Amino acid sequence: MSPLEPRPPRRVIPIRAASTTAESEVARVMQICNACRYCEGFCAVFPAMTRRLSFAAADAHYLANLCHNCGACLHACQYAPPHEFSVNVPQAMARLRGQTYSDYAWPPALGRLYQRSGLTLATALAVSLALFLALGVWQQGGGAALLQAPSGGNFYGVFPHHLLVSLFAPVFAWACLALGLGVRRFWRHAEPGPHSLDAAVEASGQALRLTHLGGGHGEGCNNEDDAFSLWRRRAHHATFYGFMACFAATCVATLYHYGLGWPAPYPLLSVPKLLGTVGGISLALGSAGLGWLHLRRHPLQGDRAQRPMDLGFIGLLFLVASSGLALMLSHGTAALPLLLCLHLGAVMALFATLPYGKFAHGVYRVAALLKSSIEKRQPSRLKLADD
Ligand code: HEM
Ligand code: HEM
Ligand code: SF4
Ligand code: SF4
Structure with missing residues (x-):
């Protein structure tokens, strides 16, 4: 198999749309950022974002954990609060990160x-x-x-x-x-x-x-x-x-x-x-x-x-x-x-x-x-x- 050829997945996990409040907020701000792209060179999140047009739950989880919460894109953003778009990438990512720790915890009952x-x-x-x-x-x-x-x-x-x-x-x-x-x-x-x-x-x-x-x-x-x-x-x-x-x-x-x-x-x-x-x-x-x-x-x-x-x-x-x-x-x-x-x-x-x-x-x-x-x-x- 060539190194670029994708391996067949061991178990197909159904794609779930962003549905919780934290997932939907990450999907919303990423849609705005994808149109703006001013912060493209800041960190790994923005290049990863440009590879996507929509943000399902798993994409949002991945981007939330990729963000290092450095704060740079908040201070650079022309759409940050109090702008009506209220784009706050570090906060949206931090909220979803907290949710992912709980969602993926093992055993699931202890995620709470x-x-x-x-x-x-x-x-x-x-x-x-x-x-x-x-x-x-x-x-x-x-x-x-x-x-x-x-x-x-x-x-x-x-x-x-x-x-x-x-x-x-x-x-x-x-x-x-x-x-x-x-x-x-x-x-x-x-x-x-x-x-x-x-x-x-x-x-x-x-x-x-x-x-x-x-x-x-x-x-x-x-x-x-x-x-x-x-x-x-x-x-x-x-x-x-x-x-x-x-x-x-x-x-x-x-x-x-x-x-x-x-x-x-x-x-x-x-x-x-x-x-x-x-x-x-x-x-x-x-x-x-x-x-x-x-x-x-x-x-x-x-x-x-x-x-x-x-x-x-x-x-x-x-x-x-x-x-x-x-x-x-x-x-x-x-x-x-x-x-x-x-x-x-x-x-x-x-x-x-x-x-x-x-x-x-x-x-x-x-x-x-x-x-x-x-x-x-x-x-x-x-x-x-x-x-
Ligand atoms: C290689 C693995 C690690 C990476 C990539 C990493 C990365 C980060 C990043 C980006 C932050 C700032 C954002 C946030 O609060 O989540 C952070 C916070 C923090 N990390 Fe790590 N970390 C790693 C391992 C560790 C380990 C092993 C410890 C200590 C045992 C540690 C202790 C902390 C603490 C105490 C904070 C909280 C700082 C705050 O609340 O402002 N980290 N880490
Ligand atoms: C990652 C977790 C741990 C951290 C960060 C930690 C940290 C420390 C530090 C900074 C010292 C003083 C420096 C030294 O004497 O080497 C120390 C001493 C000590 N620790 Fe820990 N420790 C950890 C785990 C443990 C565990 C699991 C045990 C026992 C099962 C333990 C038992 C001791 C004892 C007995 C001393 C005194 C050693 C001496 O004075 O010679 N520690 N620890
Ligand atoms: S954080 Fe603001 S400035 Fe940066 S890409 Fe997103 S919308 Fe543009
Ligand atoms: S806060 Fe997160 S997304 Fe924004 S520049 Fe820093 S690491 Fe990248």
Whole structure:
């Protein structure tokens, strides 16, 4: 089969017209933009839009996740509110993005958790903290022991290693399964076309550099007004790469433990410790920066209804990083057991809510970027129709 020849779809998914309020609004503004095209060079959304004449539900879902909410097209638009056309692309896309997370969630019944993401997150945090405090009291044979330096001076004196693995491994595996199945449904609806390695390389590069938070000209995005700023992209890089470094630290420590028989705690100049410390500082600073910028954003640029989800996720990331760093500094002190419960409770709440909160944005955006890179390499359906 030639690389340009479309593969037969495994399962034909019926095309559904844009029908919800959020889908219809994306379809409406895209029709106007398709006639105007002033913002064509801003990001990947506009070239993808020009390949279509109408916007069915799956097209709208794809474009909503491709938009990086940089705000540039709102500040450039001559039809933006208060104009009677009231074109607000970032807000329409943000509203529909929230709906897609919920629609594609797995299992479908839990998709509703997105609509109350702030409450879901607060509940998960309270339950996880209570779980570790209760486990700590039980392990130590009484609450008073949680206020003393543990035996052996380290965290395995509070919780044995196998207990932590048996609690975290299934919750993390569930989060990966739920996110994976959700994004698979999104992918099937998006009908991506033939895959290619250079499309995958291009999409990964765009995700890792956050190209589309550059506002089209690389000067940055619009945050609270029409001035360009690169701070949102910088803060996201600190958050993303900090998170990845902490995650890598946990993976290397697991490898040391099981592969090399070398249990924690590790010296300051070891790989897990260096990755964890640098990553933790980066994650704490990055999430604090994203929180500050989020509070200053212009209300028209996003969907205010998603604020509890956005700020809850940012706050939880900050709590995980700062409690980990405080824990590291508390070795051999009476503060260690309670800080350990706080850190583990925060990490457990984060893992449990990964597939039902803001974390989903990364996974769906990567899928949308990949589709955009694949689509770009195919002849336009509109051009084929003209020929
Ligand atoms: C992706 C999620 C996680 C993040 C972002 C995170 C973050 C951090 C940070 C920044 C530190 C301080 C730096 C260091 O000592 O390496 C730390 C320490 C620690 N974390 Fe986490 N952590 C995560 C997951 C976990 C998990 C799953 C566990 C246990 C099952 C855990 C247990 C610990 C312990 C015991 C320490 C103290 C290590 C020491 O002082 O040597 N963390 N964490
Ligand atoms: C490679 C995958 C990722 C991509 C392409 C991506 C992209 C983006 C974009 C474009 C935004 C701004 C628009 C919005 O609020 O949705 C954003 C926001 C955010 N991202 Fe990511 N992201 C990725 C992964 C991650 C990861 C792994 C984390 C942290 C664990 C993270 C943390 C955040 C936070 C906290 C915000 C909220 C900022 C706000 O509300 O203003 N992202 N991401
Ligand atoms: S956002 Fe406004 S200026 Fe930009 S293409 Fe659409 S209608 Fe035109
Ligand atoms: S990424 Fe920026 S320019 Fe592109 S559609 Fe979204 S808000 Fe507009």
